Amino acid sequence: MGNKEHNSNYWLKANGINPKNLVAERLDLLQAQKIAHNLLKDHVKLLGQNEAASLNNFLLAMNNGAKRKKLTKNACYKVFNIGTAVNRKLFAVNRKIKA
Numbered sequence: 001m002g003n004k005e006h007n008s009n010y011w012l013k014a015n016g017i018n019p020k021n022l023v024a025e026r027l028d029l030l031q032a033q034k035i036a037h038n039l040l041k042d043h044v045k046l047l048g049q050n051e052a053a054s055l056n057n058f059l060l061a062m063n064n065g066a067k068r069k070k071l072t073k074n075a076c077y078k079v080f081n082i083g084t085a086v087n088r089k090l091f092a093v094n095r096k097i098k099a
Helices: 003-014 027-042 049-063 065-070 073-098
Strands: none
Touching: 027 049, 027 073, 049 065, 049 073
């Protein structure tokens, strides 16, 4: 395995994506998986209980091949919306810090 491939695989794993599934999965699922993983890893304090549970359920479904095939765009949009809400909270916190 080359150094570039090793670095790529490391980055993918650090963002919660299985390198073996990279080519086989839909892009929206991979984007939602990355967002869900990073929110739970870095910004769990900004998540509500229902939001954290939704993200965990999405990641569990992504790890199960049969459930992953059943995930719809609506499941991805739910993750995207949670990510957007957390971004807004982060901007508000940063605005208060700068003020």
